[in-house]
Amino acid sequence: MDATIEADGLTKRYGRVTAVDRLSFTVAPGRVTGLVGPNGAGKSTTMRLLLGLDRPDAGAARVNGRPYRQLRSPLREVGALLHASATHRGRRARDHLLWMARSNDLPPRRVDEALELVGLSEVARRRSGGFSLGMRQRLGIAAALLGDPPVLIFDEPVNGLDPEGIRWIRGLLRSLAGEGRAVLVSSHLLRELEGTADHLLVIGRGRLLADTSVGELLRGRGPGAAGQDAAAPAGGSSSLEAAYLELTRDAVDYQAGDAGLDPEP
Amino acid sequence: MSAGWRGPRAGAVQALRAEWTKLRSVPASGWAAVATVGLTVLLSAFVCGSVSTRGGDPAHPGDEDVVMLSLSGVYLSQIAVVALAVTAVTSEYASGMIRVSFLANPRRRVVLAAKAAVVGAAVLAAGLVASLLSFSAGQPILAGNGFTAANGYPPTSLADPAALRAVAGSAVYLALLALLSVGAGAVLRHAAGAITTVLGLLFVPLVALSFLPERLWEPVQRFAPMTAGLAVQSTAGSLELIAGRSARPVGPWAGLGILAAWAAAALLLAFALVERRDA
Numbered sequence: 001m002d003a004t005i006e007a008d009g010l011t012k013r014y015g016r017v018t019a020v021d022r023l024s025f026t027v028a029p030g031r032v033t034g035l036v037g038p039n040g041a042g043k044s045t046t047m048r049l050l051l052g053l054d055r056p057d058a059g060a061a062r063v064n065g066r067p068y069r070q071l072r073s074p075l076r077e078v079g080a081l082l083h084a085s086a087t088h089r090g091r092r093a094r095d096h097l098l099w100m101a102r103s104n105d106l107p108p109r110r111v112d113e114a115l116e117l118v119g120l121s122e123v124a125r126r127r128s129g130g131f132s133l134g135m136r137q138r139l140g141i142a143a144a145l146l147g148d149p150p151v152l153i154f155d156e157p158v159n160g161l162d163p164e165g166i167r168w169i170r171g172l173l174r175s176l177a178g179e180g181r182a183v184l185v186s187s188h189l190l191r192e193l194e195g196t197a198d199h200l201l202v203i204g205r206g207r208l209l210a211d212t213s214v215g216e217l218l219r220g221r222g223p224g225a226a227g228q229d230a231a232a233p234a235g236g237s238s239s240l241e242a243a244y245l246e247l248t249r250d251a252v253d254y255q256a257g258d259a260g261l262d263p264e265p
Numbered sequence: 266m267s268a269g270w271r272g273p274r275a276g277a278v279q280a281l282r283a284e285w286t287k288l289r290s291v292p293a294s295g296w297a298a299v300a301t302v303g304l305t306v307l308l309s310a311f312v313c314g315s316v317s318t319r320g321g322d323p324a325h326p327g328d329e330d331v332v333m334l335s336l337s338g339v340y341l342s343q344i345a346v347v348a349l350a351v352t353a354v355t356s357e358y359a360s361g362m363i364r365v366s367f368l369a370n371p372r373r374r375v376v377l378a379a380k381a382a383v384v385g386a387a388v389l390a391a392g393l394v395a396s397l398l399s400f401s402a403g404q405p406i407l408a409g410n411g412f413t414a415a416n417g418y419p420p421t422s423l424a425d426p427a428a429l430r431a432v433a434g435s436a437v438y439l440a441l442l443a444l445l446s447v448g449a450g451a452v453l454r455h456a457a458g459a460i461t462t463v464l465g466l467l468f469v470p471l472v473a474l475s476f477l478p479e480r481l482w483e484p485v486q487r488f489a490p491m492t493a494g495l496a497v498q499s500t501a502g503s504l505e506l507i508a509g510r511s512a513r514p515v516g517p518w519a520g521l522g523i524l525a526a527w528a529a530a531a532l533l534l535a536f537a538l539v540e541r542r543d544a
Contacts, residue, residue, distance in 0.1 A: 048364075048543070048544075052367075053368070053543065054543040054544070068371055069372075071371065072273075072274040072275065073273050073274050074368060074369065074370070074371060075368075075369055080368055082361070082365075082368075083361045083364070085361060086360055086361040086364060087360065087362060087365075088287075088291055088356060088357075090291040090292050090293060091287075091291050095286065095290035098286055098290070099283045099284075099286035099287045099290065100283070100365065100369050102279060102282040102283040102286050103275055103279050103280060103282075103366075103370050104273065104274075104275045104279060104369060105273040105274070105279050143365065
């Protein structure tokens with residue numbers, strides 16, 4: 001079975017707010033797929049629905065062809081990073097990974113391998129409460145990689161990382177996809193995914209605005225994308241950002257006055 | 266890659282091992298165990314040291330329950346047990362780790378049942394140590410305060426079935442209280458609310474006795490979790506005598522059964538909610 005993530009008409013409402021609205025897409029193996037959209041677009045909700053944490057009001061989500069809740073050994077099939085602080089502050093980094101390994105019968109050596117992989121071997125015996133945000137983010141990534149899964153889902157993985165950390169995670173995402181895994185990464189900043197994502201799912205107000213390759217977005221495919229700069233050599237970041245802003249303009253929750261609408265911060 | 270019907274899985278045994286690893290890897294668990302044992306022994310010893318046979322009713326020699334007196338520290342240490350068991354669940358909700366737990370094993374009832382089993386077993390063990398030490402420390406203190414055969418108090422030991430029941434039953438009481446607390450924590454998902462709720466269930470009926478009409482005393486004591494559960498500490502002699510005054514209207518095992526029903530109700534509600542709610 002191919003490593004895939006599928007959303008099929010996924011819908012989630014919170015009271016009268018529709019956070020995710022009939023979302024359908026497939027994340028293919030062997031490439032990095034970016035899930036991008038403004039704050040409040042429904043990225044995190046989408047990921048929780050894919051992972052069986054939230055129940056959809058309509059539609060279905062499947063990982064490797066099955067709903068997450070039916071996976072026999074989930075950590076071997078899907079690795080997920082949702083929230084960097086999702087550890088007990090009093091627990092040592094190694095013990096956090098150890099209880100996870102026990103829950104899926106993973107050999108304890110995987111714990112040490114995962115710590116090594118994210119560069120936390122030195123602090124394995126320190127309590128995670130004393131970790132910086134970047135270190136906690138690395139611990140969360142180690143947790144995702146623990147079961148060596150063919151599918152990876154990362155929610156805003158570069159949050160809180162320093163430039164070196166950002167470079168590291170970009171390389172990691174590329175190499176994971178290079179090994180044939182399906183990698184889904186969310187970000188509210190398209191530029192964070194530039195040069196990392198092969199494919200983009202752009203969402204706004206819970207709806208899918210574009211399901212496109214980075215190149216196609218630059219060439220101006222999709223509704224109302226700004227194609228003017230597309231001819232610029234090597235697709236400069238300003239043109240990609242402009243295309244993205246154009247696409248999501250009507251879908252941002254909070255908009256400053258015109259004076260604040262400078263596309264390039 | 267994706268597992269077929271064979272091969273490893275995230276099942277109940279794995280969930281138990283994971284929950285045990287979680288419990289033993291935070292310092293709070295050790296402190297809670299120390300607090301449970303320490304508070305039980307200290308308060309029990311204090312109570313034993315502060316009672317005397319003087320001033321008792323001379324018409325009723327031996328009407329103090331010496332076994333119960335030596336286990337009275339449970340009234341205090343149960344608070345530590347409630348705090349430990351509630352936060353074993355609510356700390357996961359507070360940090361967001363509950364999502365990692367449900368990712369590792371999406372069969373949420375299995376995860377919750379494993380947590381309840383591990384916390385309950387740990388509290389049972391700590392409770393046994395606490396009640397054995399309290400009983401052993403309390404009897405000589407009481408003897409020194411005049412609770413001797415000459416005054417109608419023959420020495421008791423664990424060879425006495427009633428004393429053994431009271432000592433072991435105190436540990437079972439704490440373990441059942443831990444299960445009730447795990448259930449309350451999983452239903453309410455916030456430490457302050459869940460601890461307040463459980464302590465309220467324990468102590469409000471006791472306070473209410475002071476203003477409720479006398480005809481309600483018996484049903485309240487029979488069905489309130491603490492007064493019912495701690496009936497297991499009564500030893501046979503005192504049971505008859507106090508039952509004559511209708512102060513202990515439920516038998517020792519029946520009382521534990523009522524506490525067990527409270528714990529089962531809380532856990533069943535938690536099981537029903539945990540699958541339905543978003544994590």
